[in-house]
Amino acid sequence: MGNVRSRAIDDALFDWPAPDPALKGSRCRRCGAHAFPAMASCRSCGGTEVEAVELPRRGTLWTWTVQRYMPKPPYRSLHTEATFEPFGVGYVELPGTLRIETRLLEHDPARLRIGAPVELAFYTQYVETDGTEVVNYAFRMA
Amino acid sequence: MRAAIVGIGIHPFGRTPGVSGLQQGAVAARRALADAGVRWQDVQFAYGGSYSAGNADALGNELGLTGIPFINVLNGCATGGSSLVAACQAIASGAADLGLVVGFDKHDRGAFNAHPAEYGLGDWYGEAGFMVTTQFFAMKLRRYMHDHGIHADSLVRIAEKAYANGALNPNAWRRTPIGFEEIQHSTMVNDPLTKYMFCSPAEGGVALVVCREDHAKRYARTPVYVGAAAMRTRCAGAFEVYGTSVSLDDAPNATALASRAAYEMAGLGPADVHVASIQDTESGAELMHMAENGFCEHGAQDDMLARGATRIDGRLPINTDGGCLANGEPIGASGLRQVHEIVLQLRGAAGARQVPRPIMTGYTHVYGAPGVSAVTILQK
Numbered sequence: 001m002g003n004v005r006s007r008a009i010d011d012a013l014f015d016w017p018a019p020d021p022a023l024k025g026s027r028c029r030r031c032g033a034h035a036f037p038a039m040a041s042c043r044s045c046g047g048t049e050v051e052a053v054e055l056p057r058r059g060t061l062w063t064w065t066v067q068r069y070m071p072k073p074p075y076r077s078l079h080t081e082a083t084f085e086p087f088g089v090g091y092v093e094l095p096g097t098l099r100i101e102t103r104l105l106e107h108d109p110a111r112l113r114i115g116a117p118v119e120l121a122f123y124t125q126y127v128e129t130d131g132t133e134v135v136n137y138a139f140r141m142a
Numbered sequence: 143m144r145a146a147i148v149g150i151g152i153h154p155f156g157r158t159p160g161v162s163g164l165q166q167g168a169v170a171a172r173r174a175l176a177d178a179g180v181r182w183q184d185v186q187f188a189y190g191g192s193y194s195a196g197n198a199d200a201l202g203n204e205l206g207l208t209g210i211p212f213i214n215v216l217n218g219c220a221t222g223g224s225s226l227v228a229a230c231q232a233i234a235s236g237a238a239d240l241g242l243v244v245g246f247d248k249h250d251r252g253a254f255n256a257h258p259a260e261y262g263l264g265d266w267y268g269e270a271g272f273m274v275t276t277q278f279f280a281m282k283l284r285r286y287m288h289d290h291g292i293h294a295d296s297l298v299r300i301a302e303k304a305y306a307n308g309a310l311n312p313n314a315w316r317r318t319p320i321g322f323e324e325i326q327h328s329t330m331v332n333d334p335l336t337k338y339m340f341c342s343p344a345e346g347g348v349a350l351v352v353c354r355e356d357h358a359k360r361y362a363r364t365p366v367y368v369g370a371a372a373m374r375t376r377c378a379g380a381f382e383v384y385g386t387s388v389s390l391d392d393a394p395n396a397t398a399l400a401s402r403a404a405y406e407m408a409g410l411g412p413a414d415v416h417v418a419s420i421q422d423t424e425s426g427a428e429l430m431h432m433a434e435n436g437f438c439e440h441g442a443q444d445d446m447l448a449r450g451a452t453r454i455d456g457r458l459p460i461n462t463d464g465g466c467l468a469n470g471e472p473i474g475a476s477g478l479r480q481v482h483e484i485v486l487q488l489r490g491a492a493g494a495r496q497v498p499r500p501i502m503t504g505y506t507h508v509y510g511a512p513g514v515s516a517v518t519i520l521q522k
Binding site: 009010012013025033034035036037043044062063064065066067068069071072073074075076077087089090091093097098099100101103109114125126134136 | 252253255257258264265266268269270271272273274277280281282284285288329330331332333334378379385386387388389390
């Protein structure tokens with residue numbers, strides 16, 4: 001990376017830069033329900049005692065689609081309408097915790113399969129005017 | 143005390159350059175008032191909403207400022223349905239005898255671009271490209287097809303039916319039938335859904351005059367009674383739009399809850415319904431909503447659609463006016479368009495698209511972000 005500065009798209013999601021980043025979720029101390037991003041209270045039972053948890057880095061693809069047109073703002077990316085490339089979106093099931101919505105570093109329908117093993121990855125969503133790379137989480141086919 | 147619908151009015155859906163959303167709402171309101179034979183000055187309360195075309199109570203400037211309680215409703219795609227639920231409750235409570243329900247909208251071209259903060263989400267969610275409702279329906283559908291063995295032809299059949307019905311509806315936006323292969327081979331938008339399987343944001347207005355049931359015959363030869371009007375929101379564990387994460391529990395969604403509540407309220411079941419308007423923002427939504435509203439078992443859609451059971455001449459006609467696919471979706475008006483169509487069908491006044499056998503009971507269902515649903519059961 002050299003001198004290139006980078007930051008997480010939102011500090012609440014994961015730490016960046018970090019040696020081995022994981023997604024930051026929360027777990028309710030009363031009912032055990034997980035949430036991502038971490039919540040200050042529990043959406044299942046309304047409990048206010050929640051603890052921070054690291055979510056598993058590996059899971060399985062629960063569902064997917066391919067975004068084939070460029071979303072309108074507030075979408076931000078490295079691309080213009082002319083250079084837009086389709087991207088994969090899905091829900092990944094993380095064992096024993098929950099399903100999370102995620103970008104997929106794969107958009108070939110022939111390779112996207114429900115139940116396929118996937119693992120956490122990171123990519124640059126956009127670059128700020130001062131050159132800072134803004135990094136988002138994703139999953140890739142494992 | 144049930145409510146009765148005694149007047150209906152619509153401004154055609156689609157694109158009407160030079161006419162604001164509010165003005166389209168006013169056109170619909172004047173038509174509904176004329177249909178019921180009442181003056182705006184006689185109306186005791188109003189509920190209404192739009193998403194992109196301003197507060198509904200600004201209609202006072204068009205219709206006359208009469209001092210009545212006019213409550214603005216903002217409930218996503220379920221705005222119209224929610225307004226009707228509230229109006230029926232006002233009638234049922236005895237607080238008022240005669241009211242207006244109105245919805246209108248005028249959206250920009252292209253997919254909706256809602257702001258994450260409106261849904262309690264961080265800016266990152268929109269920046270990363272998740273704030274796109276078409277993605278959600280495609281992902282829900284992909285999983286549903288996997289779980290229930292649905293064939294992709296069913297998605298084509300639903301869209302084909304929508305445009306065929308739209309061609310029979312003078313108020314529809316898309317009035318040209320589109321063939322099976324053209325739908326099937328149109329541009330892929332969000333796999334497995336192609337361009338002609340999606341509706342577009344649009345414009346339009348709808349209004350209803352409602353009154354207490356024992357007054358209904360004063361205003362209408364064929365009043366339509368609201369046997370049930372129920373609105374529900376999402377539960378923890380349900381897979382709903384704009385969900386950053388969901389538990390592994392698979393809870394029933396807002397549609398299933400609203401539908402169940404409506405059947406209980408009306409004392410009826412799905413087998414008693416003769417005609418239905420259900421949310422079809424894309425063909426997969428109609429397919430899944432068929433089962434979520436109780437009209438078939440999960441997975442039975444392929445067979446039902448292959449036999450044409452949901453066409454106008456079928457066993458259970460669905461979206462006889464062309465639905466969202468042929469009318470587009472002006473959010474504030476869309477749910478009330480469904481009610482407008484069912485009232486026309488029950489009156490026997492639906493013209494070329496009239497269901498060709500006696501019908502007594504109709505059903506409407508809307509669904510919207512971030513997991514809201516409203517259902518009505520309407521009876522002659």
